[in-house]
Structure formats: structure tokens, C-alpha cells
Amino acid sequence: MKRKILCSLIALVTVLALAACGKTPDNQGGSGSSNGGESTGREATNSVVVGITQDIDSLDPHNAVSAGTREVLFNMFEGLVQPTPEGEIEPAVASEFTVSEDATFITFQLRDGITFCDGTPITVQDVKYSIERYAGIQGEGSAFSILKDIVASEDGTIVVNLSEPNTEFVYELTCAIIPQANDANVNTNPIGSGPFMYDSFIPGEELVIKKNPNYWKEGRPYLDEVTFKIVADTDKAVTQLNAGTLDIVQYLTSDQVMTLNDNFYVMDGSINYVQGMFLNNKVEPFNDPLVRQAIYYAIDRQNISDMLFGGKSHIIGTNMIPAATKYYNADTEDQYPYDPAKAKELLKQAGYENGFTFTIQVPNNYPPHKGTAEIIANCLEEVGITAKINEIEFTSWLSDVYKDRKYEATVVAVDGRLAPYTWFAKNESTASNNFTNYSNPQFDEIFAKAKAAIDPEEKVGYYKQLQQILADDAASIYVQDPANQVAIRNTLTGYVFYPVSAQDMSVIKYK
DSSP: OHHHHHHHHHHHHHHHTTOOOSOOGGGOOTTOSSSSOOOOSHHHHTEEEEEESSOOSOSSTTTOOSHHHHHHHTTTOOOSEEEOTTSOEEESSEEEEEEOTTSSEEEEEEOTTOBOTTSOBOOHHHHHHHHHHHHHHHOTTSGGGGEEEEEEOTTSEEEEEESSOOTTHHHHTTSOOOOGGGGGGTTTSOOOSSSEEEEEEETTTEEEEEEOTTOSSTTOOOOSEEEEEEOSOHHHHHHHHHHTSOSEEEEEOHHHHTTOOTTEEEEEEEOOOEEEEEEOTTSTTTTSHHHHHHHHHHOOHHHHHHHHHTTOSEEOSSSSOTTOTTTOOGGGGGSSOOOHHHHHHHHHHTTOTTOOEEEEEEETTOHHHHHHHHHHHHHHHTTTOEEEEEEEOHHHIIIIIIITOOOSEEEEEEOOOSSGGGGTGGGSTTOTTOTTOOOOHHHHHHHHHHHHOOSHHHHHHHHHHHHHHHHHHTOSEEEEEOEEEEEEETTEEOOOOOSSSOOOGGGOEEO
């Protein structure tokens, strides 16, 4: 208990150093803290400015890497189907679809009269080209490795044939439909069928999108223009909110929320990311499961949520989000309770009675990652482990950690998509994005069965088993699905949360 209190006190000092006096989060709710708000002049132009924490890595939706990029491009592009806030899919470029009983082919009907934002009709050949292009970019190790062929008929029917059964493949067809004729210009003049269209982009500064006058959903979007302004430091973003130059910013901590003025209300949701300390399983001593388990016991995960998010985050124990209710294995949450004595015992068994030193790489695009790393380091110090923190640019993190795997540990959040297998694909031993170098033949075997299963209950069972395997192995230290506290100007309404990377501006409007 003494160690737990000490860990908490050290973490509290870390957080309070960044905190400022002001109203508490309890004074703000999803329905708004006040009516009206300071006028910015943007009401007259029916526009908003949204602060985002990282640069756009590609305007080509098929090559977008980061979740931050995908949540912005969500407004410009659509697939045959699109995600809903409830975590389902609904027709988009297609007006309807059916999955065969054996889950080996999916039939779509192209929506009548649908066009790209420039008014050009979308054809079945555009659809075929887009899916095949995306599949080629994803590579042989991706879900698209089972794509057999696509049959496009002039009556608007598109049949996607698979080489093996897969009931989840339809979720992959949220991939963007783009015009084949624009192939050479897709990253400089992107054209899609979403509610907004490309206007301008200044790397490192801002992306401006404007209302698509040809959008198929009547009455949407409500706004005429949205500017996504890149503000890597969320403390600076809060300053800009209060100054009136930003209208919406997500991913705020509880301390940042307390500094907001009365022109904003705050909506509470979940980021729907798995945040944790991810470990390179090929690097000593993290190639030893006893060491990984010891670290799990040494970290007070609830304390991280309490200190950074006012206790609003959902503590997790595996690589899946609680929002995936049907598949989520809640039993893993309590597998590693905070127990420094147990941590020391396991370290002794592993031959590290005197501890060790390692470095945590932390991308600089999301302050709670650094806060989490600092609290983890303080807790590990209590069991004799020294964790050094190295904060790096997000682009460097992508190249050095994610792609080249040159790291020991990193505090970051990973995402998935609507298909449940996307949360586990990065743990498959042969996966190109297996940046933790995790390898377990049993996991690979069950994962293959999960993807191939047609019976819904059988599939659920496999996915819960996969989560248990990851927890038993302590493949990484899964901490939380962080609370997502979004500041929204009082004059705006309509903001919704998605269980995937999406900031849907088509539903935002002035009151």
C-alpha cells in the first residue's frame, strides 16, 4: 500500500505541473454548459476550424497510415459501405449488398445516379479499380490476400469473389472509391464521393475541405467549409480554443478541460484505441514472458486513468476495445492487478532481481502518452526497474518504431476497424505490421480459424480465446481505452462518436 501511495503521489506531481486552475469537468456535460457563446464570425461563413494533433500523412486514402489521417479523410471519401456510429455498416456508394451463405462472395448494387464530388458519375469500373488498387497497396499479407476477383456488370452489379470464406470481408469494403481517371493526381487533387471535397492543403499547417454540392445524402453536409488545423501540442490547442481561433478539439485531458472558458461544452466518449506500453518481444529482457508479466503487476493502470482522465477511461487487459461488446473478453481486465510484491517475485524468477534499465519511446502527438509513460516509469522504479523516456516526433516514431522496429518499449495507442480481426492481425507472427515482434504458433492457428469461421458464436469464441492468449503471454502492457473529451463551441451541435477513426463533420451544424 505504501508503494502504491508513493507511485500515486509522484504521478500526481507530474500531472499537476501541467494543470491550471479553473472549472472542473463536472461543470460540463454532453448537453453543454451554457447557451450561446462568443461569436467568431465563422457562423456567417458557415465554417468551423477543427484542431488536430498530427499532420496528414497522405491525401491518397489508400495509402493513409495513421488513424489521425483516416479520421480526417473520412469526410472526403466513401466505400461501397460505410461505418455507422453504432459500429455497424450501411450502404454508401452501393445502395444494397448481400453476403452469400458460404461467405465466399458479396454482391453489391451501385447506387443510382451517384457521382464523385466533381459531378462525374461513379461507374462499376471505378469501383473495381479502387478495390483492386487498395488490395495491391495492402499487400499479400493483408485481408485482401483472399480477394479472388471482382466481376463488374454494366447494370451496376458488382460481385466480390473470395478464395475462402470470410464473413468479415464486407467491412474491408469501406475502402475509398476513387475515379480511375484521376490515378495520377490522387495525392495532389483527391476526388471522392464523401460529404466534403478537397480545397487546399499546406503540410504541417492545415487541410481545408468544402461542401460537396453533389453529395447523395440530401441536406448533408450542413457546413460549407471545414479547416483541419494542425496543432501538435494540445496545450496550445486549448489556448487557441479560448482565443476563439479553434472550434473543436478532441483528445483533451481532464486538466486541459478545466482550463476551457465558458464558450465551450465538453462531450465525453471513448477514443476506441488500445493504449498501452507495447514491448518489442525480440529484445531482451522483453523476450521473457516472466519479465513482461512482472511489469504488468508493477503498473497501477487505474492510477493512470485517474491522473490523466479523471478515472473516465476503461481499463483493459488485451488488444481489443470494450466497444466491440460482442467479441470483447472482459475477463482479461483483472488478470494483472497492481501487485509490486508479485512483480518482484517474477523478476527474481527471471534473473532480474536487481532490475534493469530500458527506454520508452513516446510519440509527441498526444500528451497523455507522455503522461502515461511517466506514471509507468515511476511505478517501475518501485520494483527496481529504470525506465528512461525518449519523446520523439510522430514521423520518427512511424519510421523507427512502427516500421523498422528499432525500440525496446513504446507508449502509444493502436486502433482497428469494424472487422474484429483487424484488432488482432498485427499480432500474427508473419504480419508486416507486427511491430511488437510477437510470435505464438497457437495464436496464429486460432487467428486463422477465427477469420474462416462462419458460425457467429464460433467466431466469438475464437476471438475471446485470442485475447486470453495475448493476456496470458503479456504480449504487451495493455492499459486503457482512453477517455475522449472533446471541446465543442457552444454555438455548434451534432458531434457524434464512432468506434473507428472518424471525425464526421457532415453532422455538425450551427444551432
